[in-house]
Amino acid sequence: MPRALITGASGQDGVYLMRLLQARGYGVHALMRSPPETTQRRLQAVGGAPEAVAWVAGAAGADALTALPELVKRVAPDEIYHLAGQSSVGASFADPAGTWRSHLDSALALLEALRVGATSARLFLAGSIEIFDPRDGAPINSATPLAPRSPYAAAKASLTLLAREYRRAYGLPVAVGHLSNHESPLRPERFVTRKVTDAAARIAGGSGERLSLGNLHVARDWGWAEEYVEAMWRLNQPDSAAECVIASGTSITLEAFVAAAFDQCGLHWREHVDVAEGLKRAGEAARVQADAAEAERLLGWRAQIAGEQVARRLADAALAALRRR
Structure with missing residues (x-):
């Protein structure tokens, strides 16, 4: 063994x-x-x-x-x-x-x-x-x-x-x-992905809260x-x-991630999200694009779940967790 x-x-x-x-x-x-x-x-x-x-x-x-x-x-x-x-x-x-x-x-x-x-x-x-x-x-x-x-x-x-x-x-x-x-449902809640999807689920459940985020135009590869x-x-x-x-090789903006998560919860994100200047990070790279071909060539591996799919899966998990409470 x-x-x-x-x-x-x-x-x-x-x-x-x-x-x-x-x-x-x-x-x-x-x-x-x-x-x-x-x-x-x-x-x-x-x-x-x-x-x-x-x-x-x-x-x-x-x-x-x-x-x-x-x-x-x-x-x-x-x-x-x-x-x-x-x-x-x-x-x-x-x-x-x-x-x-x-x-x-x-x-x-x-x-x-x-x-x-x-x-x-x-x-x-x-x-x-x-x-x-x-x-x-x-x-x-x-x-x-x-x-x-x-x-x-x-x-x-x-x-x-x-x-x-x-x-x-x-x-x-x-x-x-x-x-x-x-990402996954095991990701700690302090990460922006969980912050977004958990808030979307709570708002869908009637919390009435608003979500504050920083730069929505940054683009990242979420797998x-x-x-x-x-x-x-x-x-x-x-x-x-x-x-x-x-990496997945698919980069989307934080705005696209937020939109997908809120849509999965039956909401339109613009009605519930505020942009806070104080949450923007100085010197942050505007876009990070990874070469997924490297892992496919060297490891024979390619991601199947990426971008908006990740947002929707996390939103589903957040909704399910809310129903269990």
């Missing part, structure tokens, strides 16, 4: 990845710093088997540099998926130092575990297309120049550079998946998280690529 270790297992991607690996016969070890009960319920809700997971208490900060290599040696995984880290671009501006540490402390510890021979596992690092320069208008792929525009993106860019150097200098099997925005973990797994297999952009 192959064995996998997942950091950040309590997050959206960790839960879906646990289910996928279980379905493929893996023994799964889930690393987290919080009690596992909530994650067990989330895993069960998406069809996974929480009783089949080995739940492992995690370490953070300086402790991770010594604790993680020891843990990796004890678990002896065949594959490691490093998904841990603060995942909100907006929140990274409020806590840049914490964002930096959350991504790089444990990543460096895992890279060191590979370097010193504590494990021969393949290591997947969750990156982001936020690290790349979108200004020339060309679709982003892993060869696009780096130009991070937030503390979150700067941390992910540093993660990518670390991975490249450990591959070059030590020949280690390290892969970086540069992920576009990818479906359950599909993206398949691409993560493919990238972490022997003889796979070292880096790959994982």
Whole structure:
């Protein structure tokens, strides 16, 4: 039985990845710093088997540099998926130092575990297309120049550079998946996608509230998280690529996302949404367009759910959650 270790297992991607690996016969070890009960319920809700997971208490900060290599040696995984880290671009501006540490402390510890021979596992690092320069208008792929525009993106860019150097200098099997925005009902409510779809569902239910948003003209590639973990797994297999952009290739404006979500709830968004200047982010890229052909070429993977479909699925989930209350 192959064995996998997942950091950040309590997050959206960790839960879906646990289910996928279980379905493929893996023994799964889930690393987290919080009690596992909530994650067990989330895993069960998406069809996974929480009783089949080995739940492992995690370490953070300086402790991770010594604790993680020891843990990796004890678990002896065949594959490691490093998904841990603060995942909100907006929140990274409020806590840049914490964002930096959350991504790089444990990543460096895992890279060191590979370097010193504590494990021969393949290591997947969750990156982001936020690290790349979108200004020339060309679709982003892993060869696009780096130009991070937030503390979150700067941390992910540093993660990518670390991975490249450990591959070059030590020949280690390290892969970086540069992920576009990818959503699901498991996404925390602080993210704009959930903020939009949850508000639309509440308004449809008669809340009478209004939704305030920033720049509605920004365009992003929103995909479906359950599909993206398949691409993560493919990238972490022997003889796979070292880096790959994982994205749908479909970018839509936030306005189009909002319109689809409200329409799914039987509403017209203009009657319920306000634009707040204070919510606009200075220096934000107007449009991020990803090259979906890279993942299709390197991994044989292509997203099936994107853009307005994501908005409608999240709206349906929000409406269903409201009915259950």
